[in-house]
Amino acid sequence: MLSSLCMVTAAQAQTIVRIGHVAPVSGAQAHYGRDNENGARMAIDDLNAQGVEIGGKKVKFELVAEDDAADPKQGTAAAQKLCDAKVNGVVGHLNSGTTIPAAKIYSQCGLPMVTPSATNPDLTTLGYKNVFRLLANDKALGAGLAQYAAKTLKLKKVAIIDDRTAYGQGVAGVFRQTAKELGLEVVSEQYTNDKAVDFMSILTSIRSKKPDGIFFGGMDPQAGPMLRQMQQLGLTKAYLFGGDGICTDKLIELSSGAKTLGNVVCAVGGASLDKLASGKAWRAKYDAKFPRQFQVYSPYTYDATMVLADAMKRAGSVDPKVYGPKLGEANYTGVTAQVRFESNGELKNPAMTLYAYKDGKKVALN
Incomplete structure (x- = not known):
């Protein structure tokens, strides 16, 4: 009986941290969206395996995945849904056309957002303090x-x-x-x-x-x-x-x-995984977990999720109002980059890689 009571108490003490993710997982761009979502799920699994503590409390991370079908109207609806659900942070969206209107909604509800793939420069000119980009624009x-x-x-x-x-x-x-x-x-x-x-x-x-x-x-x-x-x-x-x-x-x-x-x-807008210190090992792990699904952005969604968790740990809080400002002070060693942000939310010193297709395979040119 005492043992059971201790288990219940431990479970009650565990804080649930919900990370929203939005990308197209239906329609012609679904392969991009699934790849992005896979990267976020991999990060969630790794965080939970680490037994993360925030503010002295054990936490369990959960992914709240939404589909915007690469449509701006669905994108804003998904953003409002995540705000209403009071998730702790957002990774997304994939497309610039959905990310830019969604960013306004996240700003209004005070929800930190890190996009792993939206590259239109206008995103970081809107003046939102809660918006960050994890790759070159x-x-x-x-x-x-x-x-x-x-x-x-x-x-x-x-x-x-x-x-x-x-x-x-x-x-x-x-x-x-x-x-x-x-x-x-x-x-x-x-x-x-x-x-x-x-x-x-x-x-x-x-x-x-x-x-x-x-x-x-x-x-x-x-x-x-x-x-x-x-x-x-x-x-x-x-x-x-x-x-x-x-x-x-x-x-x-x-x-x-x-x-x-x-x-x-x-x-x-990033370095080739083959040329990054942990890139090859990360890709091998991804391919084992999600065979033949890799496209482009999953390493960035992985890092975006980790950057949110890192800010929470440094702030000692999962409250967006408390940890949000810590995102701007990030200095996180990710799979894709040493993640540090400019004052407008752009990634500092972003890499760029050119690719070509040779003998049916995508290969880096630089």
């Missing part, structure tokens, strides 16, 4: 790709396509501006949407301009068919540039064997 990605096109590949003419989302427009705009500053001629600018799969008319128009490369601001469900159609139209010598939205393992499958996959150069 589109200014670094778009500019880095334009510099590679001009300085390394020595291209002369490029075309630009964007999907009209906050992410696609943002990264394409930076590429356009930097390309022009570097002397590249932008011979065509075209627009599509994040549901399209037929790009034949757009690519036919671009083909007549004879560009050396095409920049696509968008995601891999569109980039895959675009690569197939580039091959069909004879655009087999033109590079296809893109940001982290197309820089996935899934692109290999979505391009369905198109030889133009070998012309892709894409950028991710």
Whole structure:
């Protein structure tokens, strides 16, 4: 009887810490969302295995996962749901188009938010003190790709396509501006949407301009068919540039064997896992737990979850009002980076990696 009573008392003393996570786990971008959610779940499992104490009390972490289907309206609804549920912190959202409107809601309810993947620079210009980004933004990605096109590949003419989302427009705009500053001629600018799969008319128009490369601001469900159609139209010598939205393992499958996959150069706002101290071991652990599901951002959602927990430990509290200010003082050794933030919530000294696809595999160029 005494033993049972002690067990009940111990259980009652344990504090439950709920971390919200939001990403698309339905629709065409579900593979991104599942990968992100997997990274957060892995962090939750590791934290619980560590037996974390905060403020002298043992805590148990739980993940509260929501689906925003990459839709801004669903994103704001999910954000409000997490606020109403009084979770302790949020990892997400995945897309810039859902993260930016959701950030306003989290700011209003005082909930700290760390995005592992939304790269539109506007996010950290809104003045919210509770918003943090764990990777390089589109200014670094778009500019880095334009510099590679001009300085390394020595291209002369490029075309630009964007999907009209906050992410696609943002990264394409930076590429356009930097390309022009570097002397590249932008011979065509075209627009599509994040549901399209037929790009034949757009690519036919671009083909007549004879560009050396095409920049696509968008995601891999569109980039895959675009690569197939580039091959069909004879655009087999033109590079296809893109940001982290197309820089996935899934692109290999979505391009369905198109030889133009070998012309892709894409950028991710972080260092290659293979070149990070704990990167290979982390990836092996992930692959064992979630076979064939890795895409891009799961290491960042893992680190984002850990950064929230680290701020709680340093504050000695799981109360967002108490630990929130400690996020800005982070100096956490993560899988993806030494996580420290600028005063506006941007990551200090973010890395950027360019990738290409060789022999059907994504490989780092730097």
